[in-house]
Amino acid sequence: MNDIIIHISDLHISDQSGKLGNAFKTTYLTLDDEKNYNYIKEFTSALEKIKCNNKYLIITGDITNIAEKNEFEKAVNILKIIIDDLSLSKENILLIPGDHDVHRDSIKELLRDNPDSTSIEVNKIKFNNFNLLYKEIKGVDFDANKIIFDKLVIDELVFLGVNSNMKIDHHGGVGYLDTKSIENELKSIREEGKEYVLCLHHNLEGEFEDKGQWDEVNKKNLKRIFEGNNIKLILNGNEHTPNSKLLAGSVINLSDSGVFASKNEPTASFKYYEIVKNENELLLKNNIKQIRIINGKSESNFGSWITINLDEIKTEIKEFIFKTKTNLPVLPIQEELPELEVDDELPELGVNDEDNNPVDEIKIYENKDFQQKIYSIIKDKSLFQQGHFHWSESSRAHNWINVSRMLEDNKDLQMINDTIIDLIEQFDLDRDTNLMIGLGYEGNMIASKASMKYNFPYTYFPYSYRSKDHLDFENKLDFDNSEGQYKNVIIVTDVVNGANTIKKFILERETTFFKNVEKIILISLFYTGDKVLNYKILNGETFKNIEFYSVKHLKVEKCPYKDYNYRDECIILKDKLNCVHKFYNEKLVSK
């Protein structure tokens, strides 16, 4: 049996009198202890039926409705029932405040007395009532000025309690995390071999509104920080609708458990995540329960907690994967892995160059609708493959995205073509372009619609590792650029990792043409490299003039051995532990 993490949110325990503020009329949880008792008992009995080992509880905010003391007193009673019934220890609970747990009258009173109060003082006072609950349940005071204020450790999984209410004041506000502070706190916490999950209240993306309830500028910076710190999952509340999705332009999963005690629509719900762990994988299996009133005679006054079949709803991701057979190294244990080998024939592209890539200049493609659809195709068709894949002797990886299979369904093919157009339009890339080039079969196919939409000419070109399969004239561009008439060129391809294929195309195969090109815009469906995605990451010593845009970042694991010893050292290849596949003809290349 596995451990489970119970995720509830947005309880909105509400004083229905309305004397001190607005009441949340559609909640089952009020100041009525008996009703609360019965509702919670239904909840805990539903959980008791789940066969599991240990249980953990995470509450992602809005425990009360207006953060009055009387609401928090009831919250204490409610949580004590849960703790007793589920035999939870205080270490196994994360209590996260939401914006409804901020006591706004306390802020007003503080400001009336002292208008020059510091933000530290405001933060402290606004959570005074929340602290009544926190101290009672957790046994310590809530540190209102710390962004990461608590953690729940389950072996290598670490759930971090994060306070996203720093900018919530007596007028309200949206989610916000100070970027420097969260980056520093994450760095100081991080340990090798651990996987971190952020637990916070506000939703970074919205199911009903495009932007979610988060500061837009802050969100973009956070995405970079989260990706840089290998965050793969964020648990949140606030939307009152259970859902899970990807943070736009990233592979970070977001999961909202919905509203916990709603009488009406959206239906009351909670989630539990089963920790699936074995030698080769670590993931959280997503489960949702919702209250459904079936009117059966045996049913409680609230209805029944029903398990929702995730196959039937499109708004949920079934598994949040931290490690799979693919990205767990199937390698002999070494103290230190060897350096990754780059293509010997050419200098490596530059790393993030400070001059070229100032931190505040972020241009990353975002369209969560397209990005989610594309990710779903990969997931549903299992197109993220594992094995030992070669594009040349020096270009090897343990994963491969099977893009050609992605393009087989006409609807998917057209959607991906539309995505490329959307990307071009999002950054106005067509404005000064003189020529577009589709690279390889897949690049050619995903650029076909854009090729017809825009007035500049279009052509296509084989991948360098397949050049020997083509006739001489097919390996030459049909355009002469001796007069420099093609100054701005868009290249469309399916996958970019280290961009060696692009380098070969530009620096070896079409040197004369590109000599007079001033700007290259590289568009890929996937970026599979290590860097934090941004539009100038490929610039450096080799190139100064490449702008790079990718629809999705899906990191693949490179074969970590050196060119001279990988055949002996890499056991996937040596012992054929999985598929071994070459995308080029070794004999033709050696000729």
Added chain:
Amino acid sequence: MIISKLEHPDFIYYDLHSEEVYSNYINQTNEGIYADRLHSITLERIKDQLSLDDNTKNLIFDFKNISDTQPNLHSYFGDLKNNRFKILFLNITKDLIKQLEFNSIRNEKNIEDNIQVFDTYTRIPKEEEGYKCFYLFENESEVFFNDDFNIFDEIFNKKFKEELKKCREDYTEPHSSSFVYLSSYFNIRKLVSHNKGFAFYSIYKLAIRIIYESRQSAWKTFLSNCNIEEFNKPTLVCQSLTSSYIVSILANMLNFDVLILDKIGPINKIYNTLNKNIIEDKDYIIVSDLVCLGTEIKIAKNIIQFLGGNYLGNVSLIKTETLDSKDIFKENATLAVFSIDNANNKELEFYISTNLEPKPIEESTTT
């Protein structure tokens, strides 16, 4: 961009259905060739382009495959008339003439006739009252078109041939996949690179032929009178870089799925362990840019059949008729938009030869 404009000394021709398909394509309405309603966005494009080029005042708008129009399109044609353009509609139904409010025009050359129209989804042809030619003016002396004139043969084919000449690449090596000598190759990528509008129009023509063939020929019928979504649609197979481009556009036009066969050899290693991408008993159509001797088609056909798929046929923008059409089995015939044959191979400077002595001319004429 306009894709179907064909110029003749006496007129300029526009194929409205193909232009509508193009409008849908670039505006991401993925109806493909099943779109049969003409919209203002299409006429806007034509009008914009015409204002730049008004040397010829005689315009032909072909309504073939158009069975409906957006309301109020009358003004587009009315404006052109006011700009002294002489307009001829081809293959238009009586209903559309009425819808466009031109039913009051009287011209003796506007002769009522049954014209062929197609069901939107199944493309089943049916007869409807209409006009093969309908002039938007009444002065018969200004008539500029002979209704026997075959636009496809007389203009499209000639234009295709001229475009093909630009794609010729000299080649002195033996043919790479068959034991013959070729004088040259045709680099069809050049057609896309330098005249992508015409390339799109040619692919459109191919799409229309594929559907027509499915109705008329020995091809297994895959369309019926029900909703297109429910058909057992064939899969389009690409096996070269240029055919991947053609297939990508054809898939949109026909709403067919796609198979990239090029990598079947190596990728098969993976698919054998996970799942095969050639599905047993599913129909496959191999798509090429140019079929010369058909060697690659045979290889692709064998792979499809070996893995249990049903080879339906092959289609190509261009085919080479090395045999007389009467000597080719229907199932092996390539469906193409343009043929290189004994009537044009000399002009195209395209020859196939072997190391053997050619058959003496006097003997060949007697057989």
